[in-house]
Amino acid sequence: MLDITVLLPSYMRWLEYWVFLVSRTIFAAVLLIGFASSKAVANKDRNEEKIAFGEYLSGECVTCHLISGTSKGIPSIVGLEIKTFVSVMHAYKARKLDNKVMTTIASALSDEEIEALAIYFASVKPR
């Protein structure tokens, strides 16, 4: 088939090329943004799911640990860094820390459950 663009003056061919380039970039960018944001949405959903699961599991913690974040003989776990929470719970689970209430509670929690709890408590603001 005849390429009609060869009939166009050369400056117009350049223009078309640029339009093509720019539109392709925009298209890619749109795709990329769309993809990234859908991934962000998925991540956010997953995070919220973990928070919800953590909140359910936390029912067991707040019998003793005040959700207000005050401590009266039992340390506060509200607003703890995720890393800290996870490593302390694993230390209880491995019985490297020795409080019997905590070793018993921790040994009944899976790694995912500990993570969900950590994410939940990190998300709570001390009152």
Add this chain to the structure above:
Amino acid sequence: MKFSRRQFSFLTGASALTLGLSANAPAVFGAARPNVVVIGGGAGGATAARYIAKDSKGAIHVTLIEPSKRYYTCFFSNLYIGGFRDYASIGHSYATLATQGVNVVHDWAVSVDRAKKEVVLGSGARVPYDRLIVSPGIDLKYESVPGYSVAAAGVFPHAWKSGTQAQLLKARVEAMKEGGNFVMIPPPNPFRCPPGPYERVSMIAHLLKQKNPKAKIIVLDQKEKFSKQGLFQEGWEKHYPGMIEWHPPSVHGGIKNVNAQTMEIETDLDTFKADAGSVVPAQMAGNIAQVAGLTNEKGWCSIIPATMQSKVDENIHVIGDASVASAMPKSGFAANSQAKVCAMAVRGALTGAKTFAPRFANTCWSLIATNDGVKVGAKYKAGETKIEATEKFISKTGEKASLRKQTYMESEGWYAGITADIFG
């Protein structure tokens, strides 16, 4: 803009519907906001009411029926008797629950019309429910101890239910003559708070040691052994040497009579003259459970472990002391734990809320003397027919004083935590 009540419940019903659907609800839910009624605002009932109101975010209408305006915890009432707490510090109001969306009604539930799904109140009002949660605690079988009665409890307080009995008991211990006898009669199994009678003995000994050091405590038990026995007996010898005598039925031969006039307690072994005393009789589920037809032949309510539903009526859940929780003791901690499992099951059934595997736990702390705390506890799972223990622990005899002090501090932390979790 103001909504009429009907419009309001229509709207919240609709939002419950969308909530339900978005959570992949298995069934169609009615347009009206479902009703949950809770009988009893104690450790179990108030927790369940609060969690359902909080977690359903208004999609479920929660009514709590409780006659008292203030709940005085039995837990830590021994510490009040021992002088470690004042009475006001163990009292809790329902005001926060009310502001958190629970309709608190101060009345007695006098019957349950299970066919119509309505609770009948002392005032005659009828309260409809889609699900009913029953947490009335215990009632006492006064006649299980010969000579004991409601009237005799004015002389030998049981102090085993929330109320002024603990104050009466403390006053009577303080009024004992110098070198007098205090007689304690603990209940037979099963009963509320297995270590409770022995913590009470410890706290009365603590009080007497300061005010009346020649006084004696005689324990006439209705069981051969008791919770944390080794720990308590070690502590009694250490802190209160020569002050406490404990006799099991194999020694005293059984309680033959309690006489509140002459203050004499008759057993096969001897007749004991008391200057003050506490009698804790055998127990059963709170009377309303019986009236509602929920109790078994022993006076307790059988349940399905995973949901705490009554075995006789699927629209009713029984939690706390009134339930047969098998391996779990009758404790405030256990009632609070069961309440959360029940609250989730009720939300799942009424709004299609997502449910997770049930989790149960318990720890009972006891104070033996100043800074000498001990604990016993376990994790549990919902078996097919019973709640089963998966891991247990208990304090050891001969522990370091620093650890015992830490255990006591922990119990203070627990009290602050659980009362906030129950009453908001």
